[in-house]
Amino acid sequence: MSEAGSDEAGGDSAGGEKVQSKLSAASIGPDWTKVRCPCCVSDRVEPLVLVKLGEKVGPETKRWIIRVIGASQKDGGAALLAHPGEDASGDIIVVSAPRCTLLRATEELGLCKIYRNGDMEAFSYSDRDNFKDSDNMEEFLTLAECQYIVKYELDGLRAQRDLRIPGLPDSCTLHNRDNIWQKLRSFGVIVDTFPLHNPDKLKNLSEAWYSGNQLAQPLDSVNEYFGSSVAFYFSFLDFYTWSLLPPALLGLTITYFSGEVQKEMVESVSGPRATDIEGDSEPPVSGHMLQAVFSMLWSTVVMELWKRRSSSLSYRWGTLHLAERFAEPRPGFHGDLGVNPVTGRVEPLFPEWQRDLRMALVSVPVVGLFLGLVVLGMMCFYWAEAQVQHLHNDWDSLLSQTLLYMPSVLHIVYTNMLATVYKTVAQSLTEYENHREESAFQNHLTAKVLVFTFFNYFAVLFHIAFFKQDVPLLRKRLASLLIVTQLINQVTEVVIPFLVDRFISAPHRTQSEDDPQEEKFRNQGTLPTFPGLFAEYIELLVQFGYLSLFSCVFPLTAVLLLLNNLTEIRSDAYKICKLFRKPFSPPAANMGVWQIAFEVLSFVSVVSNCWLLLLSPRLQDMFQEGGMSSTNVLLLAVLVEHVLILIKVIMAVLIPDEPDWIRKKREHIEYSSMQALRQQVQLILLHALAVFHVPSSV
Amino acid sequence: MSEAGSDEAGGDSAGGEKVQSKLSAASIGPDWTKVRCPCCVSDRVEPLVLVKLGEKVGPETKRWIIRVIGASQKDGGAALLAHPGEDASGDIIVVSAPRCTLLRATEELGLCKIYRNGDMEAFSYSDRDNFKDSDNMEEFLTLAECQYIVKYELDGLRAQRDLRIPGLPDSCTLHNRDNIWQKLRSFGVIVDTFPLHNPDKLKNLSEAWYSGNQLAQPLDSVNEYFGSSVAFYFSFLDFYTWSLLPPALLGLTITYFSGEVQKEMVESVSGPRATDIEGDSEPPVSGHMLQAVFSMLWSTVVMELWKRRSSSLSYRWGTLHLAERFAEPRPGFHGDLGVNPVTGRVEPLFPEWQRDLRMALVSVPVVGLFLGLVVLGMMCFYWAEAQVQHLHNDWDSLLSQTLLYMPSVLHIVYTNMLATVYKTVAQSLTEYENHREESAFQNHLTAKVLVFTFFNYFAVLFHIAFFKQDVPLLRKRLASLLIVTQLINQVTEVVIPFLVDRFISAPHRTQSEDDPQEEKFRNQGTLPTFPGLFAEYIELLVQFGYLSLFSCVFPLTAVLLLLNNLTEIRSDAYKICKLFRKPFSPPAANMGVWQIAFEVLSFVSVVSNCWLLLLSPRLQDMFQEGGMSSTNVLLLAVLVEHVLILIKVIMAVLIPDEPDWIRKKREHIEYSSMQALRQQVQLILLHALAVFHVPSSV
Known part of the structure; x- marks a missing residue:
């Protein structure tokens, strides 16, 4: 990783370990990592996501994480902007995203944005100038989209080769193609990653x-x-x-x-x-x-x-x-390394059969057990109902009148509790199925x-x-x-x-x-x-x-x-x-x-x-x-x-x-996103031919 | 159309009106129109489709049609090969297709072919050299595919501006964007278009x-x-x-x-x-x-x-x-000219509502009428059944025994006849709905x-x-x-x-x-x-x-x-x-x-x-x-x-x-056809940048 990090090293580690740099949201502070890319000129950086580190994480590990976040995607980084927070040894990293990372991810996720003619079109990075507000990220993308893109990039980080993380024991090494973020989480280096509230916007929203x-x-x-x-x-x-x-x-x-x-x-x-x-x-x-x-x-x-x-x-x-179909596997997914037959990555x-086996032999019986508990509860309810009715007939007092409602109430409480337990069980079962x-x-x-x-x-x-x-x-x-x-x-x-x-x-x-x-x-x-x-x-x-x-x-x-x-x-x-x-x-x-x-x-x-x-x-x-x-x-x-x-x-x-008009719009979006690519290929080929065959015209 | 035709004029009209040119299937005869394209070098031309002209069609009209078939798509032609048959005044045109037209249509139709590595991949024209047999059309495409492509190109012919067809009265003019083939058919110029049998292949097939x-x-x-x-x-x-x-x-x-x-x-x-x-x-x-x-x-x-x-x-x-989703409208479709909101063509x-109206006010009642006829037939059947049973009880002879089966048989015949009539009616109703x-x-x-x-x-x-x-x-x-x-x-x-x-x-x-x-x-x-x-x-x-x-x-x-x-x-x-x-x-x-x-x-x-x-x-x-x-x-x-x-x-x-393996193959095809385009754009852009920024390297 040192290759990727060395370029940005001057940005923060040279800036000193103890520089008290106030994180200001309105301008690019000196401590934001810089991503080398030709298009990211932006006046202000909005803090989007906060990464909370474990208590025992040393400054060198933190520096390494900041470097990975800031490194370009070519070098195995997330191409985001990272800020060390109060100081280089603190336990938070504030992450933001430069314009070109946001725009590329917008295309990758398949989001539609307003085109020059006022219609919605699937965003295409190479055609970015024709989209409305594509130079102003705060107008172009919503806050939620920006924050999701940061998470998407962080979750997508994969080690490009086996490597050791500075400041961590040797047992904590990353293997080739490991999901970095998930591993760091399992090592206890990263405790939390969550999007930041924007107090002004939140205030306006809650009022409305x-x-x-x-x-x-x-x-x-x-x-x-x-x-x-x-x-x-x-x-x-x-x-x-x-x-x-x-x-x-x-x-x-x-x-x-x-x-x-x-x-x-x-x-x-x-x-x-x-x-x-x-x-x-x-x-x-x-x-x-x-x-x-x-x-x-x-x-x-x-x-x-x-x-x-x-x-x-x-x-x-x-x-x-x-476009979620050929996405990276979800972070919790694990298995032996191999070549995906669909994408070739x-x-x-x-293996599918193993998942099917787990579902058939574990999930189905456990779910069946819980359904059995439901039936058991129902039978108890009927029994109690009969008992109470019997009691009421014998006593006929205000107390027994109240008792009449007890089975129903108890059963409803039982039902709700069972539901809560089941939710946790279902979560672990599905986790175990490893989708x-x-x-x-x-x-x-x-x-x-x-x-x-x-x-x-x-x-x-x-x-x-x-x-x-x-x-x-x-x-x-x-x-x-x-x-x-x-x-x-x-x-x-x-x-x-x-x-x-x-x-x-x-x-x-x-x-x-x-x-x-x-x-x-x-x-x-x-x-x-x-x-x-x-x-x-x-x-x-x-x-x-x-x-x-x-x-x-x-x-x-x-x-x-x-x-x-x-x-x-x-x-x-x-x-x-x-x-x-x-x-x-x-x-x-x-x-x-x-x-x-x-x-x-x-x-x-x-x-x-x-x-x-x-x-x-x-x-x-x-x-x-x-x-x-x-x-x-x-x-x-x-x-x-x-x-x-x-x-x-x-x-x-x-x-x-x-509605009919939506169908037409959707088909138009699908058509033009397909057509745009085709035409680009053809146009560019024509140009390239012209350039190569008539070099004098350059 | 004369612009488009003039280039090829030397090919057939200069060749004379009465040249008795034997149409040989094994080599390119002198009378096949030539399509200007850099890649169509092929030793033999297989006659694919026969176009039968009306009896009164003059040689100048035939020449015009041959020119349109042969003209490149840029000039509003079909980019196919046309042969005048026995002579220039005969009533048939034999049509074949050059390699590049076939390949382009293969991509347009979204057919998958065998890639270099033995897998199926969606065919891409710009990647054609990596597909197996892509230089030998008779191996690469099936006969049926070739013939369908010819029909597809012919049906897709549209007039690029208002024009008069030589040799036809003034009432028979083509307006801008008219479907040429359909118009020629309605003028009686083209009587029939059908694919030709290949006797050898047919013999082998029927034996097997x-x-x-x-x-x-x-x-x-x-x-x-x-x-x-x-x-x-x-x-x-x-x-x-x-x-x-x-x-x-x-x-x-x-x-x-x-x-x-x-x-x-x-x-x-x-x-x-x-x-x-x-x-x-x-x-x-x-x-x-x-x-x-x-x-x-x-x-x-x-x-x-x-x-x-x-x-x-x-x-x-x-x-x-x-890829049939954004296809041209089917030939029988008619309506006022306008801009398609999906494709912009x-x-x-x-209008949708007019079609819905036609369905609700015409199709549904007519279908209902026929369903009523079915019920009527059923009632008659029961009535006849009762009558016959009655008769049999009275007479009890061999004749009445046979008569017992008459209502069933008659009703089945009625049912079958009704079905035949209904099929024609359904055809016209659907035609009228104008899909x-x-x-x-x-x-x-x-x-x-x-x-x-x-x-x-x-x-x-x-x-x-x-x-x-x-x-x-x-x-x-x-x-x-x-x-x-x-x-x-x-x-x-x-x-x-x-x-x-x-x-x-x-x-x-x-x-x-x-x-x-x-x-x-x-x-x-x-x-x-x-x-x-x-x-x-x-x-x-x-x-x-x-x-x-x-x-x-x-x-x-x-x-x-x-x-x-x-x-x-x-x-x-x-x-x-x-x-x-x-x-x-x-x-x-x-x-x-x-x-x-x-x-x-x-x-x-x-x-x-x-x-x-x-x-x-x-x-x-x-x-x-x-x-x-x-x-x-x-x-x-x-x-x-x-x-x-x-x-x-x-x-x-x-x-x-x-099956699971088909799902993976299909997803792989979808992924790589999408990815191929993206990568092409990026690769080419990189190249283009290199070329433009470092002109000395050219």
Whole structure:
């Protein structure tokens, strides 16, 4: 590495070990490493990412890391700018990126940017001058993109040959093609790498986002500050919350007008079930039926509309044409060195069959075990329910009345705890499966969690609906689930972190305007890491499931969810802005695998609603009056269900997933990015021919 | 056009109007137009395509066409080689292609060829020297590919400005960007464009294909001679026929061992239905049930395996990476001139909403009308069936016994006739919808025909199975359908064309070895045009439907189909080789929309078999003995069906559609074709920089 480092050596090590250089964000300080490249003239360097070193790391190791960060890519470096922080022996390195590294990475990631003519085009480095603002990085790229590019470059660092890291014992050597960043992390040299907040931008964002009474979220600013994967979550939350309005209105109307439902609700709350008390003056269509039909339609329409909205957001944020397919393996991937048959690069390889074996022999049984625990919990719940009912019949006191709710509450708590444990287990299982691509890792992890979530949250409800066929019990259960789950979520997600932040962490972290810049940066590291959007998406998915699968038995579901989500938007926004470190967020073109999960739920909703429709007491009466045998009624229901699923499939095929204008734009981007390369080759060849054949013209 | 033509004028028009130049295939005759390009040195020119002109076309028009064919693409020509045939005033033009045009088109179509290291790579013109055989076109490209490229270039000819065609009245002018070939066809100047047979290759192929008793088809040679879309049909036919063996064996076993089935078959053939005569010594699982379960598994496994086979064929034939997305609009497409928002080319545009309107207001009602006709036919069939039964009861003679079969036979004939009429109607409707891409046209056409085919062939069977719930009638109906339909198909597809060919057309077409080459070429034009593979695919699909949906009630289905297909392979091969003109066949990566149709059928087969399983008399008895109410039995069946569909979906997701090694190859091809361009740009730029900055080094 000394080759790469020697060029920059004059920049910092010659500058002395103890120079107290204030890290100023507004100009290029003397301590930023310089990257040799012809185009990087920029007036100011914005600190993007902070690297925290281990306590025992010596100055020579730190200098070596700074050199690697600053070295050009040809020399095996990251071609970034590094600043030693307060002094050369401190434990932080502040990293930024020069213009040409940012631009090259923009092309590599396949981001789209605004072309000279105002359209979005896939960015091409050789055509950079024709893109708007390509000389001003702070306008051209969002803060989140710049920070992700820094992470991308750091994660992509690979040793070009076997080498020893200065200041570390001999056991800590790097082998050829080792992932440098990951190794340094495993040696304990690097403790943390996280993006830095920009206090001014954060202040503006939080004011526009959750401080006032505003209805709309500033999604573009969220994308700008937190990146598109976070922005997609908030966009979906926004879209979904607004689309709760129709079912909420319908639910309120039904509850208001339908005496039946009120009666049933009173029954379900007061415990004993005594249905079949029906008047004759009731309308032929009950709220139950109305809501079931509405749920099917609603879940389909919402998902189709969201797909279209999602694709226009993706166009707007320039992520329509991401090139993630031939990416480097993800940092956690390990295996024997070999030649990748696709790209021809030397990198760790891991045989497919071994992964399949691990999945079949380890992952599947463990997941099965947890599903078994869910069933066990369900059985315990039923047993406890029966015991409590028995007790209530014997005692009939206020205490036993309260005890009636205990099994439900306990089971819900058990369910939530199991989910938390399972999440860690799923993470380690997926880690053990050793997937090469980040996307494959995410997909397998999400699939694992989703199977469990479906089981964990919905098994009991399905059991009640399909086997017990007990509508009042289903209603009672759904109501308690909605209320308890949401209370638990709000408490664990917001209240506890807020209290911890305010009363435990904050006193250690008071800072004044006069603190040196380093101190402020360092302080951000004391915040807990952002736990990711996984739990948030799961929460939305479970909500969506309650609503689309079972809401017809409890019309107020949508109203409760709407109220919950209006606070959820604000609390999630507050959380990500204040309570956690800023997360890295890769550019994303959509919600990824979550999109599929929601669509699967909307398919299951057809089955579930058809069945609940069949269970509707009013419909049962009608059929009995009409003299249809129960077999024929069932046959009719099955037929209706199959036809509805068919219609749903046809609708999903017929309604395009992206609006027509987006399709044209996307095809244009794909066409011109392909064509641009071809034309360049031809043009350049022509020029080259002209030059070589007529040398006198030079 | 005179600009473009004047360069080549010396080549043929100066050569005289009446030069009797024997068209020899083995050397470049004096009458082949020459294309100015630096690389086209080739010893022999193979005549590829014959263009037949109208009778009244004058020599100056012919000369103009030859000039356009021969002019370089820069001048708005096709850059092909044209030969005037016997003489300059004859009515044929023989077209061939020079090496550089073929190579450029190979890259444009995205074909893969064998690289120097033995792997398949997407062909790149600038890297041509590293591809195997790229100097010998007859080895490098298949005959079918060469001929398709000629058609592709001719179809792509567009007028570069308004111009008058010499020798035609003023009404026949070409406007800027008009499709020349299509206009010439509509003016009656060009009557026909078809690829020429190569008698030697054809002889070899037919010997290896259908003359002997060989079991395997020479699929690679079929691909070489007829192109990949034809080869995919025959590969599927082959694969499907072999995969009929297991169900055929099972069917034979069941028929042999199961007295019940034999009894029922006898009953169904002798007419009156008297079921419920069951012995007690029978095994607990009937053949009916066995076959139903087997059908579900079989249809799933077969389609999954075919997808994998299909992708390896596609790799083998170099069509894994076709670039058809930004193709020119198909010749039949018309609209107002405008700028295509995707490619920026000036071409006819047709608004999307207008197409949607046409589909909604014209296509859908007309298709609906035909579906109505199907239902009408079905109702007439039932009415006639009842009448005949009535008559038979009254008369009870041999005549009335025969009459019993009349309604079935008549209905099958009606069904087939309706299908023929509908095919023409669907063609015109899709033409009217004015799709831009050939693939969209094909998809809409196929979708139309498929909806109708499902209805037409299966409506009665579904009606009998699901509404009448009459297993013996279903069996009778299926047996007659299988036998009658296949007889009709064999007669209309093979016997009639064969007789026509042998006794009506052939006498006019006797040719001897001494005939001039032109005469032999001209003779090929007297054969009828190949009707395409549409009807063949439909036939296979209907077969597959009978087998996977209903075969459990008639175990001999697979045996009959197997026998039929063994002759079908040979008769189809004979047909395409001898009875028709050689068709153009675009490169194809799979069966296209047919793949989806077969998969949909295999889904429906789960529903259908679950239902037929439920109808199984043995199962009904078992449930009655077990004391289950019919409602519970039905519930169980619905549950089983949903679980099976779920398993099928999971299997379809889990089993990869392409073998692992093909996936790696495909990704490698995609990666290197993208990377190759990037690297070229960078390399060339580096060179160019070196050249421009250090002029002394030149």
